[in-house]
Amino acid sequence: MGKINFNELINRKGTYSTQWDYIKDRFGRDDILPFSISDTDFRAPKEIIEAVRELVDFGIYGYTRWNHDDFVNSIKNHYKNYYGDDISDTYVAYSPSVLFSIAILFEVLSKTNDSVVTFNPMYDAFFKVVENNNRNLTKVDLNFDNGEFSFDEEELEHKIMNSQILLLCSPHNPTGKVWTPDEISYMINLCEKHDVWIIADEIHADMVHDTNFTSLFGTTSSYEKLVVVSSASKTFNTPSLGGSYAIFKSMQTQQDFIELLRNKYFVNSASLPGIKSLMVGYDECDYYIEELKAYIYDNYLYAKERLESMNSKIKVTNLHSTYLMWIKIDELCDTNTLSENLINYGKVGIMSGSVYGDSRFLRLNIGCPRAKLEEGLNRVEKTLEYMGLLDK
Secondary structure, eight states: OOSOOTTOOOOOTTTTOTTTTTTHHHHSOSSSEEEOSSOOSSOOOHHHHHHHHHHHHHOOOOOOOOOSHHHHHHHHHHIIIIIOOOOTTSEEEEESOHHHHHHHHHHHHOOTTOEEEEEESOOHHHHHHHHTTTOEEEEEEOEEETTEEEOOHHHHHHHHTTOSEEEEESSOTTTOOOOOHHHHHHHHHHHHHTTOEEEEEOTTTTOBOSSOOOOTTSSOOOOOOEEEEEOSHHHHTOGGGOOEEEEESOHHHHHHHHHHHHHTSOOOSOOHHHHHHHHHHHHHOHHHHHHHHHHHHHHHHHHHHHHHHHOTTOEEOOOOBSSEEEEEOTTTSOHHHHHHHHHHTSOEEEEEGGGGTOTTEEEEEOOSOHHHHHHHHHHHHHHHHHTTOSOO
């Protein structure tokens, strides 16, 4: 038995929770069990809770700086200790959120109507941050075969050579793919060949289950047009505390980024609970990450067995990272029809893959206590029975 009771059912209603209190925004009704937005239903580590409580009890919440060794070294040490990547020669900057960082980087690294390449399917906010910042979105479809995803090298090069930025989700949301060292090196070499920037969102890097994570900085490449954006918020379930970071190979690019934050968008103070939770989490809570990953993967194995036993046409992709299951159901029935019945008959909220660019799939958040997952799958089974789709 670990230190954390991930089985604890916690009532999050009434806390302004996006997943629980505002579920109607996504599914059109508020009486369903949600498995939607990518936060978990778990408490943060006790070390973070105690650190935030100390801040609250102190009672003075003035302007705060992030540019100090405590913050920067927590990030660099985490990359070295947890991933084995020495990023001591890089430059770190604070930002309110990962998507905010990406939007600012578009201003720093490109101009209006420049092209940004990203893979499809993809975390839907990537599509929005490109298009809403007046950049042209160029998609490279991932190939799916036997539970795994890959890309066509010729297609990727063709699209990169006519673009200015490759926007990478690493590990990949929603498929759970972890890019191999060879794939990371290939993408870096390709971008260097065509003088293209790479921005990699590594926010799910702590949640890698059955392989090793390779950071954008985990290669021997000397290419400087690399930026990593990330946060501790997915790992420790702290997104509402605020704060994220960007890591640069180029000091000049870091300074250009900070200049925009300070003098155009006036981000002149960090969220103290946000930076404190990151430092405490990265410095003291590796045990939490390990227990969380084990619990999530056990949830995955349980859900995979149950779903595939409901109907052999349900194909659960291999989960190498994240707490988001990617479930192929197009051989079973029309995705929109199933989604509608899950919501209105089963009263369960599971995200349609169409949100992420591939309507053949559903995305199920399994970052929750087992009892909630069991109830959700009971509702899925009930819905399939109602639709006459259960294997007999």
